Amino acid sequence: MIRRYSSLVLLCLILLGVLSPYQRSLWSLPEELRIKEGAKYTLDFKPPFGVSVGPDRSGPGERRSPEIVVKPLGRNKGIQVTGQDTGVASLDVRFLGLIPLRQVRLAVVPETKVIPGGHSIGLVLKSKGVTVSKVVPVEGESGKRFDPAGDAGLRLGDVILRCNGVSINSDEHLSYLIEEAGRSGNYVRLEGKHPDGSTFDLKVKPVKCKKTGRYLIGAWVRDGMAGVGTLTFYDPDTGCYAALGHTVMDLESSRPVDIREGRIVKASVSAIDQGRRGRPGEKIGVFVDERDVIGSIDRNTRFGIIGTLNVEPVNPFFEKPISVALPEQVRIGPAEVFTVVEGQKIGRFRCEILKVKKQSDPGSKGIVIKITDPELLAKTGGIVQGMSGSPVVQDGTLVGAITHVFVNDPSKGYGVFAEWMLREAYGDSQVDIVGQGKRLHARRIA
Structure with a gap:
């Protein structure tokens, strides 16, 4: 009995000794690994470790198993895995081909190509309903001041839907209905949402304003917003585009704008307000011609606006589409950012990816970027407002887009993985078959 236990202890010690150099590689493997169709991925495992491939049984239903080629690269060079076609499989890491150590879900996804942007674009958005930007008193015909909206419970940031x-x-439509009710001596019933998402149903008595002679409720409202941002990429085959890299937020309610309709137009950068430590800079942009619509804004997503182009923009640096990198393919090291700093001319500038966050599910701030190009630093001081959405290219692939600036170091900022923007544009089923089964303060810069 003692000999048996001694043998087991000895075996465990041997295994521990053999595994120790590879523990980091073994446990750093994600639960799910994605590779592009036809691409090669190297696992840092050498004999006596081996890899076997089997069908994926991690979820309900049948899944198509791709053809996976596993190839040892020779002494101390690791194991190469190649996905010949799309599908989901199970990758098993074993010791001596017998003892299972780790199981990884391997997804082979189709390669997707787009043309990077960098163009300055003007955004014109119309929201669903109108947003209350100010609640003010109204002076009645007698000179007495009334606060109809405030007394009824209407407040800053509320969205009036009906x-x-x-x-x-x-906003003109709401004014007409208020005037109509006021002349009839009736209340108006307002329905909508508070900034916290809760709903309201209020009755407000319009007051005839002494100064204007119109019936008012004492609320300033707006039905949309406009601004300047940067195009991230577009698909020349479908006309689909993505821009900004983050959602468009309402200033009063600090909630995503619920878009009823929207359009993009050409924009030009007329000046740069340089960024400094503690105060982000800004591109001073103007619309070239608000009537010259180059695309629609169909959705306001957490990774930017999505829409369809009417006119295909020209990027002099990319005549043909390039691949969109998976988050697993993005590495620490040099890259390039494309953006406009003068007029409508796209510039190509050097940057460095300092940090890559492991994200198996879509999320923001996946990469940390530092501007290293002397020309861009001289003109802007680093990352500035209006640069949000500027594409970042590394090793000939689109890896992400700039989204935030570090307030206490404008040369640095966050970016979002391009893959997450692509998913928002086309949906998981179109892009990723996996769907089948000292702290720096940062500021959003759109």
Whole structure:
């Protein structure tokens, strides 16, 4: 009995000794590994370790198993895995081909190509309903001051969706309905959402304003917003585009803008307000011609705006589409960022990817970027507002887009993986078959 236990202890010690140099590689493997179709991926394992491939049984239902080629690269060079076609499989790491050590879900996804942007674009958004930007008193005909909106419970950031049961489509529309009710001596019933997402249903009595002679409720509202950002990429085959890299937020409610309709137009950078430590800089952009619409804004997502182009923009640096990198393919090291700093001319500037966050699921701030190009630093001081959405290219692939600036170091900022923007544009099923089964303060810069 003692000999048996001694043998087991000895075997465990041997295994521990053999595994120790590879523990980091073994446990750093993600639960799910994705590679592009036809691409090669090297696992840092040498004999006596081996890799076998089998069908994926991690979820319900049948999944198509791709053809996976496993090839040892020779002494101390690791094991190469190649996905010949798309599908999901199970990758098993074994010791001596017998003892299972780790199981990884391997997904081979189709390669997707797009043309990087860098163009300055003007955004014109119309929201669903109207947003309250200010609540003010109204001076009645007698000179007495009333606060109809405030007394009823309407507050800054509220979104009015309906008035007397009618859906509101503009600030003028709401004004007309209020005037109509006031002349009839009636209340208006306002329905909508508070900034915290809760709903409201209020009755407000319009007051005839002494100064204007119109019936008012004492609330300033707006039905949209406009701004300047940067195009990240577009698909020349479908016209689909993505821009900004983060959601468009309402300034009053600090909630995502619920878009009813929107359009993008050409924009030009007329000046740069340089960034400094403690104060982010800004591109001073103007619309070239608001009537010259180059695309629609269809959705406001957490990774930017998505829409369809009417006109295919020209990027002099990319005549043909390039691959979109998976997050697993992005590495620490040199890269390039494309953006406009003068007029409408796209510039190509050097940067460095300082940190790559492991994200198996879509998330923001996946990469940390530092601007290293002397020309860009001289003109902007680093990352500035209006640069959000500027594409980042590394090793000939689109890896991400700039989204935030570090307030206490404008040369640095965060970026989002391009893959997550691509998923928002086309949906998981179109892009990724896996879907089948000292702290720096950062500021968003759109």
